[in-house]
Amino acid sequence: MSLTTTDRDTGRPPWRDLPPPPRPKAARMGPxxxxxxxxxxxxxxxxxxxxxxxxxxxxxxxxxxxxxxxxxxxxxxxxxLAALGTNLLTVSPGESFDGGQAHLPTTSLAMIRDIPEVETVSALGKTSAKVYRNDHVPVAQSGGLRVTAARTDLLAAIGAELTDGTWLNAATSRYPAVVLGSHAAEQLGIHYAGPEVKVWLGDRWFTVVGLLAPNELLPDLDSNAMVGWAVAEEELGFDGYPTSVYTRVEESAVGDVQAKLGATANPEFPNEVDVSRPSDVLAxxxxxxxxxxxxxxxxxxxxxxxxxxxxxxxxxxxxxxxxxxxxxxxxxxxxxxxxxxxxxxxxxxxxxxxxxxxxxxxxxxxxxxxxxxxxxxxxxxxxxxxxxxxxxxxxxxxxxxxxxxxxxxxxxxxxxxx
Known part of the structure; x- marks a missing residue:
């Protein structure tokens, strides 16, 4: 049929009646x-x-x-903290009622040791002695290093380690032997322990038998020169009062023991006792x-x-x-x-x-x-x-x-x- 041909009835071309071609659909886009x-x-x-x-x-x-x-x-x-232990509690004297420095009784260690949940107890005591590299150093140039009396079981209680030498034992704690903290050893220029290594402490020479590693849990120990409890009383005029008592307790009982340590260490004046948890400082x-x-x-x-x-x-x-x-x-x-x-x-x-x-x-x-x-x-x-x-x-x-x-x-x- 020609496009010019018309329909007999309508007179219009037939292609005009065809539906429009469908619009092409857009292609779908996949991912x-x-x-x-x-x-x-x-x-x-x-x-x-x-x-x-x-x-x-x-x-x-x-x-x-x-x-x-x-x-x-x-x-x-x-x-x-897992290595150092979060179960270490420290007991120290606070202020007395009149504002002076209080004292822990000499029996405080024995009383704390009687608490069932306590595993280990040890202590340090401050002395008035100073430590020097030799006897020619002026007295005023002590460098701020402290001399403390230490119990022989202190190392186990605080979890400290030695970088050289040995810790104080039953024998060396009665004689002029000293263990230096890491900072004290560095300041005195001492890098190893031995019979020939000595420091001037008090009015005599002390042999350096050990060097402590830096202690993150108790950083104050790094500046200490530690001698035996007995020799401190005999040679350095130590009064025997503990100034820091370190207590290891069962992990599950830390809170309970911490609450009653003050009254146990000093039953007469429990308000004059400070109890702290060193791991809280790190936290x-x-x-x-x-x-x-x-x-x-x-x-x-x-x-x-x-x-x-x-x-x-x-x-x-x-x-x-x-x-x-x-x-x-x-x-x-x-x-x-x-x-x-x-x-x-x-x-x-x-x-x-x-x-x-x-x-x-x-x-x-x-x-x-x-x-x-x-x-x-x-x-x-x-x-x-x-x-x-x-x-x-x-x-x-x-x-x-x-x-x-x-x-x-x-x-x-x-x-x-x-």
Whole structure:
């Protein structure tokens, strides 16, 4: 039939009554297509993408670094406390009723030892003697080093270790023998113990029989020169009153024993006794470090927000620069949803690059710090997952408006500006 032929009844060409051809449907984009199209937009602007991703990476690296360093420090603290023991309690004299210095009774050790939950008890007592490298050093130049009388079971009670020599025993505690703390040995210029190594203590020479390792739980011991209890009473005028009583108790009974130690050590004047737990000092120091970590974490969050603004700025500029591309794609059948998905995918990919880079950078910072401090590296999985998740949320929010703007751009207007 010719197109010019008319129908007998209507007088119109038959082709005018045919239904219009169906509009071609836009091809559906699978996940791989979305990633490919989004990635092509990023590859076209590498420097801008790098700078925007860097802003995200710095924020995430700061957050991962703070969490990782804090977690590594906490893990190291827990290991050290487990090695040193959290069941050590220290009893010391406080102030008397008239404001003077109180004394612990000489029987306080025996009374504390009678508590069923107590495992070990030992003590130190202050003396008025000073220690010098030799007898030619002026009296005024003592260097602030203290001489204390020590019980032979002190080492086991406090969990200290020796770097050289031996600890005081039943024999050496009665003779002029001394064990130096780490700081005292360093200040006196002594690096090893032996019969030929002597220091001037009181009015005579004392042989250095041992050197203590630094004690983190009781750092005051590092500046002490410790002699036997008996020789301190005979040679140094020691009055026999203990000034620090160290008590190891059962882990499950620390709180109960701590509550009654004062009354046990000095039943007559329990209010003149101070009872402390040295491990609490380390825990307090860690709490102080956590405050600083919280501040740094907040700064990391601000950096992440700034990085999100950078992503939004990049995507807005990208939409303005690619109006002709958007108009061409729309004229070829791309739907608004596909345009919106394309630009949103670009924003998410850009943020993901920054997030992954930031996590890797944060882990690297944590490893470097932990290695420098001699600690184990611990980076929680939740922190890494949360870091990447945060970047995706930031990227989604930052890219939503540019993607919506690109999808609403009319094809004719977009092509007219090309």
């Amino acid at each position: 791989a297509d979305v990633v490919r199209v989004g990635g092509s937009g990023l590859r076209a602007r590498p420097m801008r993408v790098f700078l925007s991703a860097l802003g995200i990476a710095i924020g995430i690296a700061a957050m991962i670094g703070v969490v990782g360093i804090s977690t590594s420090s906490t893990h190291d603290l827990n290991q050290r 307090a120091k860690e709490a102080t470090d956590d405050t600083l970590s919280g501040l740094l974490l907040g700064l990391g969050g601000v950096s992440l927000l700034v990085g999100g603004v950078g992503v939004a700025n990049t995507m807005v500029i990208s939409v303005l620069e690619r109006r002709s591309e958007i108009g061409l794609r729309r004229s070829l059948g791309a739907t608004r949803g596909q345009i919106r998905t394309q630009f949103l995918a670009e924003a998410l990919l850009l943020s993901a690059l920054g997030g992954i880079g930031g996590v890797l950078l944060g882990i690297g910072v944590t490893i470097a710090y932990a290695s420098y401090q001699g600690m184990s590296t611990v980076v929680p999985v939740w922190a890494m997952a949360g870091g990447i998740g945060a970047t995706l949320v930031i990227g989604g929010l930052a890219g939503f408006y540019p993607a919506l703007r690109a999808a609403r751009l009319p094809p004719t207007e977009a092509l007219a500006t090309s």
